[in-house]
């Protein structure tokens with residue numbers, strides 16, 4: 001089993017680029033253009049006939065976006081990839097390419113809340129039923145699979161960090177003829193490469209670790225050429241959530257440091273999770289690296305985890321006393337963030353049941369950034385001290 005470290009060399013290759021850039025620039029230039037012109041009628045008609053593949057219009061093909069897609073495909077070990085204007089753009093286009101009215105999807109519980117809402121609104125309106133299952137209960141997953149068109153996975157999940165045996169779930173899906181899709185945003189390709197575990201398509205909110213600098217909203221899906229070609233041909237151009245050249249350029253920049261950032265998030269978050277688990281005011285910690293061994297194929301842990309306080313802590317005082325941890329949604333950047341569960345549940349658009357994505361109102365989610373373990377721990381400790389109800 002790989003330990004993830006061999007990816008450092010691979011990433012080094014990606015970072016240095018195989019091809020020479022225009023003007024021998026060390027950084028690939030941004031091809032910031034909406035359209036590309038032709039030098040002759042013959043060249044134009046040959047392109048439209050499909051005899052020549054070249055950029056025509058940036059909603060279709062753009063060289064900077066293509067460079068990002070090729071980099072991500074390499075990292076995930078896929079034949080091809082497609083970039084999107086957001087993670088939700090990638091999720092919507094991917095799922096909608098492969099389902100039609102009357103189909104059924106199986107999804108693990110606790111999926112990202114906006115994916116849950118997409119399933120409960122647009123898919124429901126299209127008469128596509130979604131069955132939620134416990135991804136840790138393989139017998140329950142197998143029971144739900146017969147007749148399903150697609151299984152939608154997310155592991156580890158992004159609120160309770162439930163880590164599934166992705167390879168086992170993918171092989172169940174294959175046995176029942178269901179396409180498997182996974183949201184791999186939490187682990188990033190540094191710590192989990194689902195295509196190698198037998199999953200058909202892997203997608204990311206590239207807004208998180210792939211970017212790493214909290215300055216991009218983007219998404220991507222990777223997998224075999226046949227499946228990516230279907231998304232490219234059937235839904236991306238018409239749903240239209242195309243990644244922009246500038247965002248692709250920022251992602252290429254961010255991915256150069258992905259491997260070292262992930263190692264730093266991992267060690268800091270694991271140490272803070274351990275200290276929280278031992279803290280007198282903490283009831284429980286959801287971090288896949290504590291307790292049980294990681295499931296096969298997950299070779300490391302990232303900076304995102306959640307925990308719950310015991311009674312006697314004022315959540316508002318805790319949040320307001322934090323200095324390094326900022327109150328904010330999203331994650332995956334250099335900065336540390338905190339989100340209280342009860343705040344997320346106060347959101348109007350929230351479905352009735354918080355059950356499906358495992359959100360406990362007493363829980364708090366932390367993203368451990370790159371500020372340094374001791375500084376972050378001292379921030380947490382003093383905020384807890386200040387939040388004790390006398």
Ligand SMILES: *Cc1c(COP(=O)(O)O)cnc(C)c1O
Nearest residue numbers: 086087088112158185205207218
């Ligand atoms: C943020 C997120 C998404 C959605 O991505 P956007 O880029 O915000 O559209 C999907 N899945 C997970 C796990 C996320 O955290």
